[in-house]
Amino acid sequence: MLSNFMTGAIKFTKQGYIKMGFQIVPQGVRLYAGDTGCGMTENEVSRVFNRFEKFNMFEQGTAQGTTIAKAIVEIYHEEIGAVSSPGKGSTFWAILPLNTGTDDHADDGAGHGGENVSGQKVSDRDCATVRILVAEDNDSNYMLVKVLLKGYNLTRACNGREAVELAGREKFDIILMDIRMPEMDGAEATRRIREFCPAIPISRLRRMRSTKTAGAHSRRESMIS
Numbered sequence: 001m002l003s004n005f006m007t008g009a010i011k012f013t014k015q016g017y018i019k020m021g022f023q024i025v026p027q028g029v030r031l032y033a034g035d036t037g038c039g040m041t042e043n044e045v046s047r048v049f050n051r052f053e054k055f056n057m058f059e060q061g062t063a064q065g066t067t068i069a070k071a072i073v074e075i076y077h078e079e080i081g082a083v084s085s086p087g088k089g090s091t092f093w094a095i096l097p098l099n100t101g102t103d104d105h106a107d108d109g110a111g112h113g114g115e116n117v118s119g120q121k122v123s124d125r126d127c128a129t130v131r132i133l134v135a136e137d138n139d140s141n142y143m144l145v146k147v148l149l150k151g152y153n154l155t156r157a158c159n160g161r162e163a164v165e166l167a168g169r170e171k172f173d174i175i176l177m178d179i180r181m182p183e184m185d186g187a188e189a190t191r192r193i194r195e196f197c198p199a200i201p202i203s204r205l206r207r208m209r210s211t212k213t214a215g216a217h218s219r220r221e222s223m224i225s
Helices: 002-012 042-047 065-075 139-148 160-169 186-196
Strands: 018-025 028-035 080-085 089-096 131-135 153-157 174-178 202-211 219-224
Touching: 002 018, 002 028, 002 065, 002 089, 042 080, 065 080, 065 089, 065 139, 065 174, 065 202, 131 160, 139 153, 153 160, 160 174, 160 186, 174 186, 186 202
Parallel strands: 131 153, 131 174, 174 202
Antiparallel strands: 018 028, 028 089, 080 089, 202 219
């Protein structure tokens, strides 16, 4: 989680400082990373998690980290956010449950109880037991997701039809769904999965594409919503 936040902080901070840390809060632990980089407008902050856009096309990288961080937080029914000012920097934060060996934080007050769709308490598990279905036909994109979600239990579907079949046979905590895939696209696969598993979080990944411009290195663009 912090590594996703720190990657962006390092990329967009040319001078000043970068800081990271944690605070114990009633819900568990609040992780944060702050910087004195270029910052974002209010409009960009409102889009950075919900509908992902790469704001600076001239920076290298695919910038998928913050949205995948949100997908991880949603597994635990917790919160994630950012505060920022143009020219002054940004602070990204996320709350995750803290397993203290008691049930003090077992219920978030909304009846979720830190559970996944199978009813098991997520806060009592490590990341290796969190099952994520990644529906992605592009090998390079899938390798990137593997790097960003290192340590998590990933299962790959190479097309939408395979994703529907896997979601019907096995239990997953979250699904990352590409939009354009052979045999069945992500939108149709999502609709079918919702018919028999309406509660599972599904985060849509739009295909990265490489572009080249005169005088500029090849760069990739991506969108996840």
